[in-house]
Amino acid sequence: MLTEERRQHILGLLRRDGKVLSSKLSADLKVSEDTIRRDLREMADAGLLHRVHGGALPKSPTAYSYKTRQNQAPLAKQEIAKAAARLIRPGQVVILDSGTTAFLLAQNLPPDLKATLVTNSPPIATVLMQHPQIEVIVLGGHLNKDLQVVVGIETVKALQQFRADLCFLGVAGLHPETGITVYDYEEAHVKRMMMSCAAEVIALASSEKLGTVAPYVVNPVNALTHLVTEPATAAQLLAPYEEMGLGIVRK
Known part of the structure; x- marks a missing residue:
């Protein structure tokens, strides 16, 4: 699975389940937890999700201003x-x-x-x-x-x-x-x-x-x-x- 496909899959799981766990993503997608953590970090930097210990949650769409x-x-x-x-x-x-x-x-x-x-x-x-x-x-x-x-x-x-x-x-x-x-x-x-x-x-x-x-x-x-x-x-x-x-x- 390509990086972009993997990240779209993660976003789909967030919409469906309300959270994702790094360990489960690693096992299901057959990639290392380091790869998943990098995905989540870069997706968080792009404003796509909110990272938490062990995984991620959907990010609020509310603007600050x-x-x-x-x-x-x-x-x-x-x-x-x-x-x-x-x-x-x-x-x-x-x-x-x-x-x-x-x-x-x-x-x-x-x-x-x-x-x-x-x-x-x-x-x-x-x-x-x-x-x-x-x-x-x-x-x-x-x-x-x-x-x-x-x-x-x-x-x-x-x-x-x-x-x-x-x-x-x-x-x-x-x-x-x-x-x-x-x-x-x-x-x-x-x-x-x-x-x-x-x-x-x-x-x-x-x-x-x-x-x-x-x-x-x-x-x-x-x-x-x-x-x-x-x-x-x-x-x-x-x-x-x-x-x-x-x-x-x-x-």
């Missing part, structure tokens, strides 16, 4: 945002994480909704400022300009003051084994604290993020209570999360 992410899966994000907005009840305290889907959620809140929203996202705060009934609490800290999000120790400390009803969490990747992952180390710390401060934690994730990973782990999947995704998401993609007890919201 907020501006770039605004153009990724816009229809799915709009559907997710509308479904998520319907979960908020009057009088609740809600932590609204940063991200382009959360931004759309803020835009889709009913104009008569009375609630308190806590956010570390300047773009979301700007949207909520126009809402006639929402009380807005903006968390302080260091502004990451690429992500358009506030992070750091001051953000984490501020979150410790809240006991929210809901937390809507943006993710880069959601993998049944690896867990909730993101691309920024400091953002992972903030998201972890957000999750610990809410009675229910709801992930906002389009289908392209399911079964994929990014470099920094926030928490295991079972730390979530719900997953909101678009209506067209395939049942087999959702099955592992349903087995973990997550409530699946698609409309």
Whole structure:
């Protein structure tokens, strides 16, 4: 088998199984583990997968930059945002994480909704400022300009003051084994604290993020209570999360 054929085979296995093991690939393809490790390293360098000890996992398709992410899966994000907005009840305290889907959620809140929203996202705060009934609490800290999000120790400390009803969490990747992952180390710390401060934690994730990973782990999947995704998401993609007890919201 030629190198390119072998690598296409590896990508096919990743799509089918959600992971590959170097030892099994070596045995099945009848090449050395050194060859497989080189394949995985070069494929990771090309952005095709995410290397882990002993193998590889599908890489999250999510871009790092907020501006770039605004153009990724816009229809799915709009559907997710509308479904998520319907979960908020009057009088609740809600932590609204940063991200382009959360931004759309803020835009889709009913104009008569009375609630308190806590956010570390300047773009979301700007949207909520126009809402006639929402009380807005903006968390302080260091502004990451690429992500358009506030992070750091001051953000984490501020979150410790809240006991929210809901937390809507943006993710880069959601993998049944690896867990909730993101691309920024400091953002992972903030998201972890957000999750610990809410009675229910709801992930906002389009289908392209399911079964994929990014470099920094926030928490295991079972730390979530719900997953909101678009209506067209395939049942087999959702099955592992349903087995973990997550409530699946698609409309």
